[in-house]
Amino acid sequence: DIQVTQSPSTLSAYVGDRVTITCRASQSVSTWLAWYQQKSGKAPNLLIYQASSLESGVPSRFSGSGSGTEFTLTISSLQPEDSATYYCQQYEGYPLTFGGGTKVEI
Amino acid sequence: EVQLLESGGGMVHPGGSLRLSCAASGFTFPTTAMTWVRQAPGKGLEWVSVIGGSGVNRFYADSVKGRFTISRDNSKGTVHLQMDNLRAEDTAIYYCVKALNKPGGQWGQGTLVTVSS
Numbered sequence: 001d002i003q004v005t006q007s008p009s010t011l012s013a014y015v016g017d018r019v020t021i022t023c024r025a026s027q028s029v030s031t032w033l034a035w036y037q038q039k040s041g042k043a044p045n046l047l048i049y050q051a052s053s054l055e056s057g058v059p060s061r062f063s064g065s066g067s068g069t070e071f072t073l074t075i076s077s078l079q080p081e082d083s084a085t086y087y088c089q090q091y092e093g094y095p096l097t098f099g100g101g102t103k104v105e106i
Numbered sequence: 107e108v109q110l111l112e113s114g115g116g117m118v119h120p121g122g123s124l125r126l127s128c129a130a131s132g133f134t135f136p137t138t139a140m141t142w143v144r145q146a147p148g149k150g151l152e153w154v155s156v157i158g159g160s161g162v163n164r165f166y167a168d169s170v171k172g173r174f175t176i177s178r179d180n181s182k183g184t185v186h187l188q189m190d191n192l193r194a195e196d197t198a199i200y201y202c203v204k205a206l207n208k209p210g211g212q213w214g215q216g217t218l219v220t221v222s223s
Binding site for chain 2: 095
């Protein structure tokens with residue numbers, strides 16, 4: 001199974017900061033990686049698919065990059081509504097696996 | 107508008123069974139893979155199972171293989187998760203997901219399953 005590791009597990013930042021979350025896969029997943037945002041008490045929402053493609057309706061301050069085993073999610077200018085937990089997920093093969101999550105505090 | 111409405115959650119004793127359902131509308135259901143993802147209280151996301159549009163291709167997480175069965179009824183726009191021999195560690199919110207990790211993917215609001223004696 002492909003293991004996915006996220007870092008950091010918690011991140012504290014200020015409004016306007018540039019924030020980066022890292023996701024590492026235990027073996028190459030090419031660009032078969034997605035990022036999700038989950039706000040407290042809500043279902044997750046897709047932000048990024050195929051490593052760097054922005055889902056429709058997602059603000060352009062969110063971006064994804066990487067390929068192979070190392071990926072990043074960047075929020076270019078943190079906003080109050082970005083307070084949430086972020087998850088990466090590989091879909092190169094089954095079983096699909098999620099990272100442990102990164103809680104972003106503002 | 108895409109709608110995913112899960113039902114069937116509740117409390118059950120260890121070893122018991124539950125059948126979750128997800129009623130889908132607002133998209134071309136028969137051509138869309140459907141996924142169940144769960145989240146234990148205060149924990150992260152765990153992929154559980156997926157079924158292809160035709161219902162032929164089905165995959166399961168190792169943690170549920172042999173105990174859970176995913177199915178779908180394309181005539182009714184529903185997907186089901188039959189959960190047998192439930193364990194305490196199956197306690198979670200179960201989400202029905204349309205087109206996981208694809209453009210236009212959407213999650214339902216989830217249904218809570220509690221396994222406790």
